[in-house]
Amino acid sequence: MIELPEEPALITYFTAGHPRDVDVADVIEAFERGGADVVEVGLPFSEPIADGPTIQNAITEALDGGMTPDRYFEAVASADVDVPLVCMTYYNLILQRGVDDFVADCKEAGIEGVIVPDLPVEESDELHEACRRHDVDLVFIVAPTTTDERVERIVDRVSGFLYVQARLGTTGAREDVSGETYEALDGLRGYEVPKAVGFGVSEPEHASEIVEGGADGVVAGSVFVDGLERDGVEFVEEKARELKQGAVEGGDS
Amino acid sequence: MTDEVFGGYGGQYVPEALMPAIEELEEAYERYLDDDEFVEEFERRLGDYGGRPTPLYHAPTTSERIGADVYLKREDLLHGGAHKLNNALGQALLAKKMDKDRVIAETGAGQHGTATAMAAAALDLECEIYMGEKDIQRQQPNVFRMRLMGAEVVPVDAGSGTLKDAINETLRDWATNVEDTHYVIGSVVGPHPFPSMVRDLQAVIGRETRRQIQERAGRLPDSVVACAGGGSNTMGAFHAFRDDEDVELYAVEAGGSGLDIEDDRAPHSASLNVGEEGVLHGARTRLLQDEDGQILESHSLSAGLDYSGVGPELAYLVDTGRVEPRTADDTEALEAFHQLSREEGIIPALESAHAVALLEKEDDLGDVVVVNLSGRGDKDLDTVMQESALADDGSMLREEGDR
């Protein structure tokens, strides 16, 4: 199961199979060297409705390059790391493999958590059960529109960490931290589960500000997907280090 | 949570950001679709703006050739030229009630986009329509119509540039602007309550048909035939007959250019006929997908049927045996397009031509048959002219024309 550190955490995302010529395990290992505390490895689905253009394009390229769930599990299992891994994917891929089989395959590949952006808490009974059976965390997203009543339901089910969506819309790197982020964090203060803020985080200053606002960690994805394509795994390690440091500085102030 | 369960199909598989809006919509749907004042306004507007009731027409030449009484439910005569206005107007009125001042929609054939643009203009709502690049190319007249009525048409080039891709992009817009925007889904697809709500808004088709056929034929039909893309004209035509066990219900999907699946493509759109259960666009339903669950690109000559999924209730009714799934392929639909034009003086939409084509293929439709003519074919003239040119040296179209 996922254990976030005492100090502010960095959670990173990339899409398995993008860029095509980069080894999945190499990326995961670079993230670990850069100080990431959790690595989300995206399993590409053909209809990524929660993702913005950067990750959409990465997914298209990964699928064109032949990434499949079988290859994904194989590639992830070959990474030689201690950093906890999370599988991020859409529900149809889980359903077609068989919900229990999917989670069992995650466990076997060394994946400790699952996050499914098109699965609201109401539809999560089966996956929740399977995750409990296999000791895998099920992470849920809280959005700026989520009502207090829904937060209760989500917090009831979530484990590992709560993914706080910083703004409405899809994934993608942004210039600033939205005001909604602080409001959301204020509203969640009473809950013990660790809170990680994502959607738009791309710079160390964002990470600092978000941690100052009360988050236990930050999630960054598109910035890595973009950089991987441009500069390869060296970028990943470097950028992770910067963001981690930004988060830690936010915790010191 | 899912109030209406279609034998395990349906549900609400959407990002958390949309769930509050969907809960709000559920409340509005339950409150207003039973509210006399709302229903009265909806029906009045469908009448004096939309032109309802639409006629039920006895098609004499077709009837004689087939050897059965064939009636066409003339949704092609509804304002805008397709059944789509029933739904778009109802949802635009609901958007008003929910204080949303912007509506968005996906469109394939451009008919739903046109209907939404009309409703938005009539009710003073801001309107943006997402449409696949490929569909923009093949349904030009509708793109102009939407723009004329003040809607912004946004091209979508992801995937194969068809309906599925347009829905993805509209969902993304909705997840961004959900606070002031209502998503007018164009068919009986998507998360609950859309499939039930769109069916209820379209059910006027079947209610009128049931009354009209009793007046005209003195009895219920032996069968009702409708084409199915997402399935809104289908569910709309069928709903009033669901408990009439002697009335057979036929849903005709696009057989495209063949029913086999090759590589990542399904050269058809026959999810009811050969699809497998899965989750797409917010609902569990039957889909065209590979064994991993990646969605396959569909194909049909008609943009409005070119979709990899289908409404969850329709999938359920096929599973229970209440609805018979059938297909008509591109060639059969084209033939029906020409034949109905020539024999009856009615140019059907290519989508509707798939339903008409079943008359030629199915032997036991009975003595009294209703075909839901979901739309008119003006938007398809370019496509048909191109196909006719391709077929020009001696193929079936030429022979058809010469006969």
Ligand SMILES: Cc1ncc(COP(=O)(O)O)c(C=O)c1O
């Ligand atoms: C004339 C017409 N018929 C049928 C359809 C298919 O939609 P549905 O299956 O929801 O009725 C469309 C869709 O664009 C259409 O324009």
